[in-house]
Amino acid sequence: MEDEHIIKKTALARKLGAFVDLSGAELSVLEGLHKQRRTFVAGCDLVRQGQSGQSAYILLSGWACAYKTLVSGQRQIVNFQIPGDFLGLRSVLLKLSDHSVEPVSDIEVTEVLLTDLLTAFTQTPRLATAIFWAVSRDEAMIVEHLVDIGRRNAAERMAHFLLELGARLSLVGMGSKEGYACPLSQYMLADALGLSSIHINRVLRQLREAGMVTFRNGFVAFQDYDQLVEFAEFDPVYLDQTRPLLPLQAAGKVHRTHGLASRPSIWRAHSN
Amino acid sequence: MEDEHIIKKTALARKLGAFVDLSGAELSVLEGLHKQRRTFVAGCDLVRQGQSGQSAYILLSGWACAYKTLVSGQRQIVNFQIPGDFLGLRSVLLKLSDHSVEPVSDIEVTEVLLTDLLTAFTQTPRLATAIFWAVSRDEAMIVEHLVDIGRRNAAERMAHFLLELGARLSLVGMGSKEGYACPLSQYMLADALGLSSIHINRVLRQLREAGMVTFRNGFVAFQDYDQLVEFAEFDPVYLDQTRPLLPLQAAGKVHRTHGLASRPSIWRAHSN
DNA sequence: CGTCGGCTTGAAGACCTTCAAATCAGGTGG
DNA sequence: CCACCTGATTTGAAGGTCTTCAAGCCGACG
Structure with a gap:
């Protein structure tokens, strides 16, 4: 149990460690943020859209997702959280939460209080910076998700999504270039990618038959x-x-985008 | 000129004032964040995707947009900024900026330094909270944009977009229930809403002929x-x-969503 | 052994895109 | 002043991507 605790702590610490090396003192302040430990069952919301006074959590084990529902009953999954990620952080400052958070599998979390977070910021500036970085990174993922849905077709979207998850999981030691365990159903993929579950199925087959990626039996x-x-x-x-x-062989190739944004805007004009 | 300066300052202060009432001391710290004042011409990027060491800005006048480009040359506009909004805040913590920011019209900005922001947080907690709120709200808008693109059809998407802009502009005194001046071209709307500009045109006509909203000659x-x-x-x-x-008559009706998320998840299962 | 949730497949049709081209307003130079 | 040009808007027609409807399959579980 104690051993397990150490392993869990590593997920967030390891992630933040990718940005700054944290000292022992900073790690213990980070540890101090973890208050009450709680467990939630798959499908039972932690945070509810439209409700006030929600709290934030750090995910220790399992997967969760943030989503919004429309009056028509449709829903859009905004992002998925894996161990080491914050849950519901955005909703603590809004009077009413703008989204819900649901565990995908059974999960373990620790509650984190806004006041603790704010005091930690004043005490340990480097930790504060690391957490700001994590928040910015979360936002960057949502933005990339927006690009996915807005400008990529179904197959590219799926491919991009599976790759992103793989990269995120690798950072906390839960995945590799070979693949990863993934508890998501095709219905969840549909709600996340803005597609119908039927089309999700077809697209997965397409990628499988193209020899690029296989998603079956909860494993990518x-x-x-x-x-x-x-x-x-x-x-x-x-x-x-x-x-x-x-360790990508294609590392050089992967970064070819960087100069692109400095193209004169003529290149982008009238592209559609 | 001095008079103009006071008016500009009000945009951010007025927005934050919607969340907490700021004291004179807090307002002056807020004022102290405004460093060098700069001007940018429409179409000339302030922040460039893939570059490092970008700075953040506060928008004083004019409109801007944040966007990402794909290697295929397509682009996706993530959000639009109006006076009182931050520009490029997310990119200051990432080693390489994940997006670009382009002025839609000629704009005036003040540069804001990360260090100033962090020290302001330790000095004036209430101001810090107000700025966290503003950041959370910006994120909430991106999330709603994601829902727009993922789960609403073209007409609903356009309608929702125009209403959101109207609400935001009203908060800084630049719009009302009647309408507002809007410098966006149909190409920009297309890039923002994930549609083709041709379809944008058709959808605008559709909404106009339905007697709901007219967007012509730079005015909504x-x-x-x-x-x-x-x-x-x-x-x-x-x-x-x-x-x-x-002042909505429909205020009661508008909030009918709030209880929705607490439906048992059976209601959402297999919706598509 | 029957049922239920999740996955798979087919066929028809809706929504949106692409291609093509015309109109219109503003600005520029002859 | 007017012809010309450029960029933004508008409209039509054909086609593709994805959705909806419908139904069969498979493994898990009581």
Whole structure:
């Protein structure tokens, strides 16, 4: 149990460690943020859209997702959280939470209080910076998700999504270039990617038959990682993981995008 | 000129004032964040995707947008900024900026330094909270944008978008329930809403002929505000403006969503 | 052994895109 | 002053991507 505790702590610390090396003192302040430990069952919301006074959590084990529902009953999954991620952080400052958070599998979390967070910021500036970085990175992932849905077709979208998850999981030691365990159903993928579950199924088959990636029995297996990266135009800069966590051969190629934004805007005009 | 300066300052202060009443001392710290004042011409990027060491700004006048470009040359506009909004805040903590920021019209900004921001946080906790709120609200808008693109059809998406802009502009005194001046071209709307510019045109006509809203000659005119709100399922909670800034008759109706998320998850299962 | 949730497949149709081209307003130079 | 040019808007027609409807399959579980 104590041993397990140490392992859990590593997820967030390891993630933040990718940004700054944290001292022992900073690590113990980080540890101090973890208050009450709680468990939630899959499908039972932690945070509810439209309610006030929600609290934030740090995810220790399992997967969760943030989503919004429309009056029509449709829902859109905004992002998925894996161990080491914050849950519901945005909703603590809004009078009413703008979204819900639901465990995908059974999860363990620790509650984190806004006041503790604010005092920690004044005490340990480097930790504060690291947490700001984590929040910015979360936002960058939502933005990339927006690009996914707005400008990529179903297959590219799926490919990009699976690659991003792989990269994130690798950072906390839960995945590799080979693949990872993934508890998501095709219905969840549909709600996340803005597609119908039927089309999700077809797209997965398409990627499998193309020999790029297989998603079956709760496991994502990359068959041709590099081809998939090229197909999805996956450029992990927005994940801000300096040293390529997956030792990519294609590292040089992957970064070809960087100069692109400095093209004169003529290049973009009237593109659609 | 000095008079103009006071007016500009009000945009951010007025926005934050919607969340907490700021004291004179806090307002002067806020004022102290404004460093060098700069001007940018429409179409000339302030922040460039893939570059490092970017700075953040506060927008004083004019409109800007944040966007990402794909290697295929397509682009996705993530959000639009109006006076009182931060520009490029997310990119200051990431080693490489994940997005670009471009002025839609000629704009005036003040640069804001990360170090100033951090020290201001330790000095004036209430101001810190107000700025966290503003950042959370910006994120909530991006999330709602994600829902727009993922789960609403073209007409609903456009309607929702125009209503959100109206609500935001009203908060800084640049719009009302009647309408507002809007410098966006149909190409920009297309890049923002994940549609083709041709379809944008058709959808605008559709909404105009339905008697709900007219967008012509750089001006958005709401013809039937309430009908548009209902059509778009526009629920401004995520903008977190407690007192309804536009005095809606439909206020009671608009908030009917709140209880929705507490439905058992059976209601959502297999919805698509 | 029957049922239930999740996955798979087919066929028809809706929504949106692409291609193509016309109109219109503003600005520029002859 | 007017012809010309450029960029933004508008409209039509054909086609593709994805959705919806419908139904069969499979493994898990009581």
